[in-house]
Amino acid sequence: MAGLTHDTDEHKAIRDSVAGIADRYGPQYFLQRGRNGEGIEELWKDLGAAGLLGLHLPEEYGGGGGGMAEAVVVVEELAAHGMPLLIWVISPAICGNILAHHGSDAMKKRWLPVIADGSQKMAFGLTEPDAGSNSHNVNSTARKHVAGWAISGSKYYISAVDQCDALLVVARDGDLSTSDKSQLSLFVVPTDAPGLTYQQIDTSIVSPDKQFTVFLDDVEVGPDALIGDAGNGLRQVFSGLNPERILVGALSTGIGRYAIGKAADYARERKVWSTPIGAHQGIAHPLAESHIAVELGRLATVRSAELFDAGQPCGEAANIAKFAASEAALKALDQAIQTHGGNGLSHEYGLSELWFVTRLMRTAPVSREMVLNFVAQTSLGLPRSY
Ligand SMILES: Cc1cc2nc3c(=O)[nH]c(=O)nc-3n(C[C@H](O)[C@H](O)[C@H](O)COP(=O)(O)OP(=O)(O)OC[C@H]3O[C@@H](n4cnc5c(N)ncnc54)[C@H](O)[C@@H]3O)c2cc1C
Numbered sequence: 001m002a003g004l005t006h007d008t009d010e011h012k013a014i015r016d017s018v019a020g021i022a023d024r025y026g027p028q029y030f031l032q033r034g035r036n037g038e039g040i041e042e043l044w045k046d047l048g049a050a051g052l053l054g055l056h057l058p059e060e061y062g063g064g065g066g067g068m069a070e071a072v073v074v075v076e077e078l079a080a081h082g083m084p085l086l087i088w089v090i091s092p093a094i095c096g097n098i099l100a101h102h103g104s105d106a107m108k109k110r111w112l113p114v115i116a117d118g119s120q121k122m123a124f125g126l127t128e129p130d131a132g133s134n135s136h137n138v139n140s141t142a143r144k145h146v147a148g149w150a151i152s153g154s155k156y157y158i159s160a161v162d163q164c165d166a167l168l169v170v171a172r173d174g175d176l177s178t179s180d181k182s183q184l185s186l187f188v189v190p191t192d193a194p195g196l197t198y199q200q201i202d203t204s205i206v207s208p209d210k211q212f213t214v215f216l217d218d219v220e221v222g223p224d225a226l227i228g229d230a231g232n233g234l235r236q237v238f239s240g241l242n243p244e245r246i247l248v249g250a251l252s253t254g255i256g257r258y259a260i261g262k263a264a265d266y267a268r269e270r271k272v273w274s275t276p277i278g279a280h281q282g283i284a285h286p287l288a289e290s291h292i293a294v295e296l297g298r299l300a301t302v303r304s305a306e307l308f309d310a311g312q313p314c315g316e317a318a319n320i321a322k323f324a325a326s327e328a329a330l331k332a333l334d335q336a337i338q339t340h341g342g343n344g345l346s347h348e349y350g351l352s353e354l355w356f357v358t359r360l361m362r363t364a365p366v367s368r369e370m371v372l373n374f375v376a377q378t379s380l381g382l383p384r385s386y
Contacts, residue, residue, distance in 0.1 A: 027082025054116020079254020317376030
């Protein structure tokens with residue numbers, strides 16, 4: 001089926017390349033690694049070697065010279081093969097985009113080639129125990145001194161920091177902030193820096209990418225650790241947050257395609273009475289509705305990527321895409337589980353264990369309520385309640 005979106009020849013080639021690699025591993029590889037708390041180093045290395053981690057990064061720094069439109073194809077296709085990789089969204093997309101847009105030449109030379117070839121990774125540290133939906137509340141503080149900066153505070157729900165060589169830290173600038181207004185600055189902090197420690201948060205999510213609380217206790221970094229301009233971090237961080245929303249759209253529509261594909265295959269084969277269960281409209285219609293919702297989510301995701309790549313305002317489109325795609329994915333997965341009857345809950349069929357990673361997309365990186373607040377206030381001009 002053609003669906004609502006159309007791949008260019010280049011996008012089709014990227015999709016085929018991702019599918020070729022993903023098929024060699026399969027959904028059970030992703031789930032088993034996640035279940036056992038193990039990583040996916042071989043898959044990551046293969047994606048890097050095929051140029052599928054940095055195709056949105058500038059060519060002069062080892063990337064492919066494309067944009068979010070190409071990143072969307074990769075992330076969606078991996079998820080459509082049962083591999084929703086959070087780390088792709090974090091290291092190449094959020095951190096890679098912030099560095100590509102605001103990093104110094106030296107910083108780009110140091111980090112972008114290794115992010116693109118997969119040999120190193122960077123985690124993203126914005127959220128804190130008291131700064132989730134309200135990111136203005138960031139309390140981790142960076143203080144300037146003669147030889148650089150000292151950073152103290154804690155970060156909460158930091159994905160995959162155990163696999164990463166550095167953490168992109170969003171901190172309150174101790175000198176530029178006042179008691180009523182925080183000015184944020186961004187830093188690249190090596191994960192082996194003295195004073196940086198982390199502790200795993202146990203969650204229900206089955207994924208090779210685990211979650212951590214990170215503690216920063218007077219962590220010293222040189223002046224070259226600062227990204228862009230001090231105090232301008234909030235504006236700069238949006239070069240990473242819109243790509244994050246767009247790629248959560250892609251990851252969600254990929255899961256939706258995976259779930260609906262498996263459900264349709266099962267519903268064509270499984271007979272309980274005289275016809276395959278797919279002939280019953282109680283099974284067929286919800287799957288058809290899910291397909292429609294996922295295709296609309298894909299359309300919104302592709303459009304928001306186009307706007308981002310064209311340098312146009314894309315906040316509204318990225319929020320709409322994230323919302324539409326994540327809601328569609330969750331309904332599609334639930335319906336796929338239902339279509340499989342009891343088998344929907346077995347590990348063998350590779351569906352139910354994707355539940356929490358899919359459910360996550362309703363809460364993070366931006367919750368459905370905060371998207372609705374954004375749309376109510378920005379698109380509809382309604383007043384804020386907070
Ligand atoms: C698995 C996982 C991975 C994550 N990875 C990262 C990461 O790598 N890096 C990182 O920096 N962060 C990460 N996060 C954090 C994530 O971005 C936050 O969890 C998210 O922004 C929500 O913040 P919170 O958890 O503090 O919820 P809260 O802000 O405490 O919100 C609680 C509830 O109240 C609602 N709410 C709050 N304010 C309003 C309002 N004004 N109107 C209506 N409803 C409201 C929210 O929608 C939510 O439902 C991750 C989170 C999870 C769960």
